[in-house]
Amino acid sequence: MDSWIYAFFTIGYVVLLLMGFYRANQTGLFTLGNLLIFVTMGLVYDNGVIAIGRWIGSGSFLEKLSFYRFVFHALFTPMLVLFSYYVIRESGVGWAKSKSAKRLFIAFTVLLIVLEIVTETMDVKLKVEEKFGALRYVDAESGGPPLMVLLTIIPLLSAGFYILKRQLWIWMLGGAVIMTAGRAIPLELDSTAVTNAFELILLICLWATKFYLDQKQRGVEV
Template sequence: MDFYLYILITLSYIVLLLVGFIKKSGKNIRSLTFFLYLVIAGLIVDNAIIAFGKFIGTGPFLEKLHLLRYWIHAIVTPTLILFCLGVLRKLGKKRFHSIRTIRIMLTFTCVLILIEIMTVVAKIELKPVSEYGILHYVPETEIEGSHLMIICVSVILLVTGFILYRITKWKWMLTGTIIMGIGSALPIEVESTAFTNALELLLMISLVATDLTFSKKENT
């Protein structure tokens, strides 16, 4: 069952990426919001590797592919912070356009990437697990501090969503972030490994909708 869910999620991300690129065609490609589509590209690779793992089979190649997933996660996910700054800059507020703000957010992003690489990716040991119709590699043990980067990025997404709602009444970024946070934090019993991935998809849909909405307002 999970195989079909991961395929569906992968295809959904491909559609989301294409919609984003088509809608933003001709607009400023230097916008920080383009980091969102880098994250989505990473999620396409991530979900595709999980989906087709059982066809590749247990071995060094599949293990390396899953290690690649963790590298992508470590390097790409923190750039959502830059996406948040890009969205806020579309509000036209001077404080979001200052060099100081850009430097702070860029530094914070780079620090989170380094922390994730040093504390998680560099130490991770993977083992094969077959469940719900998929074969994937997971960490042998829980790594201390492995959730730090996700927590920091989630907080930035939440604060950005709240600012957008407060200023413009746009609620979908805030809603998507809250749903993702609650769904990931609560011990919900679901017979599937794709539950969190489905929540990530909902979050990405809300972020793309946010980007396209405010890009349109910026150009009207």
């Protein structure tokens, strides 16, 4: 059953990705807001590999595909920090328009990428896991959400608060709160896809925020 759920999530991310490319073609590709494209691409790959795992079968090929799930997670997820900066800046927050603020967020993003690669990705040990109809390789030594994920949530929540306060737009904060609560509260469900469902909700809210800001200020480049 879970394989089909992950397939559904993959389709959802592909739809978001296509909408993102379409809007980027209208407003300009090279903006910080469009870093969300890379995050979404990583989630297309992540959910897609899990969705087809049972048909590929366990072995070196699926293990290699699964390893790149962790690589893309390390490279792309921290980009949500820069997306958060973009939202704060476009919400009209004065301090976010300074060059020093931009450099600080860039440095924090790079720090999180390096942190995840050094502490998680480089030494990841994969083991095969089959649950609820989905076959995948997981981190054999996982002890909960990586520090990088926890640190990424902070700017997301902050940006959600700022855009709610400045623009009365609740969806980014709502998505970030749902994602945070979903990771923090253990749910006893016959599925491994629960966390991925919260991720999809978050990405829908982030893309909705991106489209909202595009309508308010078209063609803004960094």
